[in-house]
Amino acid sequence: MNVLLGCPIWGDTWIDRFLAYCLPSIVEPESRAALNGSRILLYTDQAGMRRLSRQGDLIELRELPRAANRWDALMAVQADLLKEAAQSGMGLSALQPDIVFPKGYFARLLRLGQVHEGIIGLGIWANSDTVLAEFDRLRRDGVLSIPARALGSIGWTHLHPMWRRYLMNGVDIDTAMPTSHLIGWLGTDFVRIHCSHVNPLWLSPRLCGMAKLTNTLDAILPEILAGVPPYVAALQDGLTPLEFAEPANKPQHVRPGIFPECAKAFWGNTPALELFKLPMRVPIGPRVDGMTDAEIDVEFNRVLGRLEGWAMAHYDMLENQKK
Secondary structure, X not given: OOEEEEXXXXXXXXXXXXXXXXXXXXXXXXXXXXXXXXXXXXXXOHHHHHHHHHHHHHOEEEEOOOOOOXXXXXXXXXXXXXXXXXXXXXXXXXXXXXXXXXXXXXXXXXXXXXXXXXXXXXXXXXXXXXXHHHHHXXXXXXXOOOOHHHHHHXXXXXXXXXXXXXXXXXXXXXXXXXXXXXXXXXXXXXXXXXXXXXXXXXXXXXXXXXXXXXOOHHHHHHXXXXXXXXEEOOHHHOOOOEEEEOHHHOOOOOOEEOHHHHHHHHHHOOOXXXXXXOOEEEEOOOOOOOEOHHHHHHHHHHHHHHXXXXXXXXXXXXXXXXX
């Protein structure tokens, strides 16, 4: 089984980061050996073509489609990637230029892809203002080979200020819940995430061939999965890439709010409730201030019950929003 990796990429900042951090984590020895026969397909502009063509046969390049905005460009690229993966008999794994993969990621992904048609997961964000210097120190011979738990610990140490707003440890649901479709808890040696928009880490060739894209992959993932129960990457799978971003590049609209505001924001984002109920876990080092999974279960079920109760009480309003 092989995988097609791809994404749109343009601009020196993103190309610099892809070449300095993302690509070195893809070509670490264990993952590179597993990717023999797989493909990396990037969509870029003319300036990007000149820079990325220096990578030789490692990367395939296509012209970036014309689009009104970056979301339309992403959707057009993802539609083409789905088609290409299906025609090539490969699974699809959506790529981003601003992520670092853990050691052996693709070896584990491809093993699981032989068993599961859809694999999903989610990670935390690191602050590029501080984390990139650490990656620079860890790079050896042009390669980043960081075990999953160590990478998660780096992410937690350099946690993006925006992502910190999603944490629910010690939060009063009535007065300070995040106005978002994503919430998380610090666990004993993991960060647990619940979100209604999650990342497709693997889509089988069959699912790629059946997909009809009407939005970006994460926004319509239940439709893409076509009724196939997704496999949620477990802690031991180590399928937790670390995204890094500048604080200014992440929207700052998430803030603590009173529960009715938070519930309205959650349901107004057209949530996939079946995905929201699935716990995603990022491995980190042991924490004495973290909660156990059982403790988090109690908190999450309390949040879920409140959200579902609010939706029932405001059914008419939510239906009008859809029209």
